[in-house]
Amino acid sequence: MHAITVTEAGGPEQLQWSEVDTPTPAAGEVLVKTIASGVNRADLLQRQGHYPPPKGISEVMGLEATGTVVELGPGVTGISEGDEVVCLLAGGGYAEYFVVPQGQCLALPKGVDAVTAAGIVEVAATVVSNMDHVGLKPGETFLVHGGAGGIGTFAIQYAKALGCKVITTAGNERKLEHCRQMGADLAIDYHDDWVAAVKEATAGDDFPHKGVDVILDVMGAKYLEMNVDVLAIGGRQVTIGLQGGRKGTLDFGKLLNKRATVTATSLRFRPLEQKAEICQRVAEVVWPMIADGRIKTSPETRIPLPEARRAHEQLDGGDNVGKIILVAP
Known part of the structure; x- marks a missing residue:
């Protein structure tokens, strides 16, 4: 597969579309083929070398993404191959495939397409x-x-x-x-x-x-x-x-x-059980607010995933309004 990698800490020019190994889901995880990935300011900090991922987590950036489940790890229940999910990640979203704990996968909010949904779950x-x-x-x-x-x-x-x-x-x-x-x-x-x-x-x-x-x-x-x-x-x-x-x-x-x-507080370094509880809370509280119009999705800029450098330049520039979303090839 391909993913956005960082040659060395620095500016957006350090981002490269590179061939890397496809991850394998461990127990309790699923492998997801990426549809889109949200861009967050934390990604800029990671690119600059100031916000490394937790131990054992992919060095690839990306804290939220949507995709289609393609493989289940041992012990996964309640999710099937072919399901479309929106996921809260500790890393790995800027790639064609990512792995994620089952508890951090949610069904897409009603009425929201998979690309737009990629920019909702981390902020929510x-x-x-x-x-x-x-x-x-x-x-x-x-x-x-x-x-x-x-x-x-x-x-x-x-x-x-x-x-x-x-x-x-x-x-x-x-x-x-x-x-x-x-x-x-x-x-x-x-x-x-x-x-x-x-x-x-x-x-x-x-x-x-x-x-x-x-x-x-x-x-x-x-x-x-x-x-x-x-x-x-x-x-x-x-x-x-x-x-x-x-x-x-x-x-x-x-x-x-x-x-x-x-x-x-920091969300990225919380234990898995806490993240699962937070995701469930989002599904219970936020998804209905989106469905009935109390919360509208952000204005968004869609950029192809291989062009993540452009997304980081836009967010770095300070004029961005709303959400930037990387769309997988």
Whole structure:
């Protein structure tokens, strides 16, 4: 088979369409012939050498993909050869075939084609598991940074579907308008003083109280102090990305006075049983929201899998809106 390989850590030019061995499914795994694979910012970090896969996992990038089951490993039940599945992966999706634990395979959401579905499961699993983790509740105020990306587009809609007020940040008017169309109550250009804008907005009658109850943060260190500044009493921040750096400073006095929580999680390195539970949660909660229109799929750019370099260049460029999906030959 062929897969996207990385000659050495670096830029998109390091991505190559190479011939590699086809993987063999182990006990509890299935072999899937790829239809499409979603592109995530974590893939860019892996390409740069900053986010290696867990031990024993394929070095090939790709955290989500759809395909057709072609072989069952020992002990697999409930899945048949020929089934179309959407899969949460720890790696391996940028290839013509991949192996995946049975518990991380889901039937495609109703009404969504297999290519589009390849860009849903990783963002859905990330957002749902983290909102469960911090206990986002109806009527609360929710802030997500990077609202025009895959995570942001989904998170805005998911929080609105739960009955929350939603604030987001993005980098230009085209992206801000996309966030509004997805349901954001307030979309702020992060080049401006977004902290002041959040404080002013949440002090008004349109929001339940002063400050933000839950923040889904992809920035890490750069926004740490600013995020805590806009948290409400009892607010919770969960960090899932480090686009703004790894090491920051924090005024624990402010955190203490607000009785607030700052936490961080990673989906890729969780135990298999936890990933299976998260996938089941996505099927139970998110798939019905997609079926009845409460959550719409992201705008998408489809690029042939052998041209993954172009996909990474587009995501690296900063102007992308929605999801980039690699389509297998």
